[in-house]
Amino acid sequence: MNFSTSEENYIKAIYHLQRDDGMVNTNELAAELKTKAASVTDMLKKLKSKKLLHYERYKGFKLSIDGKKLALAIVRKHRLWEYFLVHKLEFGWDEVHEIAEQLEHIDSKSLVEKLDAYLQHPKFDPHGDPIPDVNGKMEMTRQINLIDLELNRMAEVCAVGSQSSELLELLRHRNIQIGSRIEVKRKFSFDHSLEIKLKNEAPFTVSQQLAQTLFVKPV
Amino acid sequence: MNFSTSEENYIKAIYHLQRDDGMVNTNELAAELKTKAASVTDMLKKLKSKKLLHYERYKGFKLSIDGKKLALAIVRKHRLWEYFLVHKLEFGWDEVHEIAEQLEHIDSKSLVEKLDAYLQHPKFDPHGDPIPDVNGKMEMTRQINLIDLELNRMAEVCAVGSQSSELLELLRHRNIQIGSRIEVKRKFSFDHSLEIKLKNEAPFTVSQQLAQTLFVKPV
DNA sequence: ACTTATTTTTAGGCCTGCCTAAACTTTAAT
DNA sequence: ATTAAAGTTTAGGCAGGCCTAAAAATAAGT
Numbered sequence: 447m448n449f450s451t452s453e454e455n456y457i458k459a460i461y462h463l464q465r466d467d468g469m470v471n472t473n474e475l476a477a478e479l480k481t482k483a484a485s486v487t488d489m490l491k492k493l494k495s496k497k498l499l500h501y502e503r504y505k506g507f508k509l510s511i512d513g514k515k516l517a518l519a520i521v522r523k524h525r526l527w528e529y530f531l532v533h534k535l536e537f538g539w540d541e542v543h544e545i546a547e548q549l550e551h552i553d554s555k556s557l558v559e560k561l562d563a564y565l566q567h568p569k570f571d572p573h574g575d576p577i578p579d580v581n582g583k584m585e586m587t588r589q590i591n592l593i594d595l596e597l598n599r600m601a602e603v604c605a606v607g608s609q610s611s612e613l614l615e616l617l618r619h620r621n622i623q624i625g626s627r628i629e630v631k632r633k634f635s636f637d638h639s640l641e642i643k644l645k646n647e648a649p650f651t652v653s654q655q656l657a658q659t660l661f662v663k664p665v
Numbered sequence: 666m667n668f669s670t671s672e673e674n675y676i677k678a679i680y681h682l683q684r685d686d687g688m689v690n691t692n693e694l695a696a697e698l699k700t701k702a703a704s705v706t707d708m709l710k711k712l713k714s715k716k717l718l719h720y721e722r723y724k725g726f727k728l729s730i731d732g733k734k735l736a737l738a739i740v741r742k743h744r745l746w747e748y749f750l751v752h753k754l755e756f757g758w759d760e761v762h763e764i765a766e767q768l769e770h771i772d773s774k775s776l777v778e779k780l781d782a783y784l785q786h787p788k789f790d791p792h793g794d795p796i797p798d799v800n801g802k803m804e805m806t807r808q809i810n811l812i813d814l815e816l817n818r819m820a821e822v823c824a825v826g827s828q829s830s831e832l833l834e835l836l837r838h839r840n841i842q843i844g845s846r847i848e849v850k851r852k853f854s855f856d857h858s859l860e861i862k863l864k865n866e867a868p869f870t871v872s873q874q875l876a877q878t879l880f881v882k883p884v
Numbered sequence: 885a886c887t888t889a890t891t892t893t894t895a896g897g898c899c900t901g902c903c904t905a906a907a908c909t910t911t912a913a914t
Numbered sequence: 915a916t917t918a919a920a921g922t923t924t925a926g927g928c929a930g931g932c933c934t935a936a937a938a939a940t941a942a943g944t
Contacts, residue, residue: 452931472892485932487893492930504892504939535779545773552767560754671901691922704902706923711900723909723922 447496451551454520455479456489457498458550460509461517469506518582519558524550525571525578526561532572533565533608539572539658570605574661592660593640595630601662603628608659616656621647628662666715670770673739674698675708676717677769679728680736688725737801738777743769744790744797745780751791751877752784752827758791758877789824793880811879812859814849820881822847827878835875840866847881 449457459478463470472490476483494501498513509517527549531542559580562568569584570576574591576584589604603626606613617623627645634640638654668676678697682689691709695702713720717732728736746768750761778799781787788803789795793810795803808823822845825832836842846864853859857873 450930473890481931482933483892484894484934488931531776535776535783537775537779541775545771545776548771548773549768552764552771554764554767556756556760557750557754557764560750560756564754669900692920700901701903702922703904703924707901 448553449496449516453489453493453496453498454516454551456486456493457509457513457517458520458524460499460507461514461521464508469508471506515582518578520550522578522580522582523552523558525575526558526565526568528571528573529565529568529577530561533568533610542572568608570607570661572607572658574605574607587663589661589663592628592630592642592657592662593638593654595662595664597630597633599664600627600629601664602626603660604663605661606659607661613656613659620650620652622660627665667772668715668735672708672712672715672717673735673770675705675712676728676732676736677739677743679718679726680733680740683727688727690725734801737797739769741797741799741801742771742777744794745777745784745787747790747792748784748787748796748826749780752829761791785827785829787827789826789880791826791877793824793826806882808880808882811847811849811861811876811881812857812873814847814881814883816849816852818883819846819848820883821845822879823882824880825878826880832875832878839869839871841879846884 456475456479459475460470463474463478472483472486476486479486490499490501490507493499493513494507497510498516499507499509501507524546527546528539528542531537531545532539537545562580567579568577570589574589576586578584585605587604592601595601603622603624605624606617621644622628629643630640631643631649632641638657639651640654640657641649641651642657643649675694675698678694679689682693682697691702691705695705698705709718709720709726712718712732713726716729717735718726718728720726743765746765747758747761750756750764751758756764781799786798787796789808793808793813795805797803804824806823811820814820822841822843824843825836840863841847848862849859850862850868851860857876858870859873859876860868860870861876862868
């Protein structure tokens, strides 16, 4: 089966809206896609006929198994490309969304798999969102970027956004590892650096750049 | 100005057809694009109104200055992506065309420039075609891939497809440099390796991988 | 329960890019 | 020069994806 960019955008948007497996409604989706409710209804019929969603008029809708599979494939591509753009092409993590929105619709199984291998199978994108694997499975750890952790909230380091040897060297030097207990004591708005404290250690300062590659799970 | 994928495909096809700055005609273009003459006429009107080409009904057409600029930008993207796919993702050079056809329509100036820098500003794509620079200039040496050189045909090495230090090390060891006189003595179909001979030296064997990065000009 | 407000769907239209069939130009042949 | 052939354009239509306006279904308020 083959899908248009537009169809894929609908599927992805529905996926993001139905967070907890609940129903999605027409206006909500129209707002998300910046389009009109009537257009949404048109597309819902098409997607239903392609068996990508369960839908009855006036009753709301949700993705079918196949729809979810497609959504995960698109999310996978999106997040792999974001990872590529940030870690290989050196884009800022705030510049990549638009471009990834285009790249995610490139249609080639082997491209995705080769890209994944080239990036060494990253588990999280530069925003800390998990990247689904080829079967659609992903880490479900609800994690946030260190930079977004509230002050004095104890958290556990659970992922790093990159595997580069430079980063790993720095982390080793700072004695930061997966599982470390960490707190943010201050945030400096001038350069977005953070003063952090590891359990049983003295506080020290880390750069914005470093903080952005660290993902934590509040405990 | 903003262009659709379809418009870009027309511009690119016209560019390839009008090799020597001559006129292109409708049927020719229809054949190239696997579409019908009537559809071509429709599009010609649109492209003329966008000032991308010079066109008078029944008289043929050719790209305008702006059209040529756009064509070169698309060719640039296509060939950079092909280079990326072959040299970074390890696709075979015969597998990449389709994918590059999609990637060439991704719209982001900064993406192209960052990709170009990441690849270290390659001058030739994996097929030996020159990659236009950001201003549309490119090497005009008519060159072919070493792998396509006929047996016992003397040629001069005129370009390498990559600047990687690994490649340069190997070339130095083999005493191959720009300007070297070279002949292919045998081709082994099993692994596509070649037996080659440099002027005044003994023949030796090179891998497919190496041969694909070498471009020569028959003399 | 009944009326009003909200949500959703239908109906009909627009634009892009494609198509076929018919009309028109240009070119080639006698 | 006239006619035939080849090439090109117009006319009219279709599908995808969007729109507005109006109708229908559901939800909410009293």
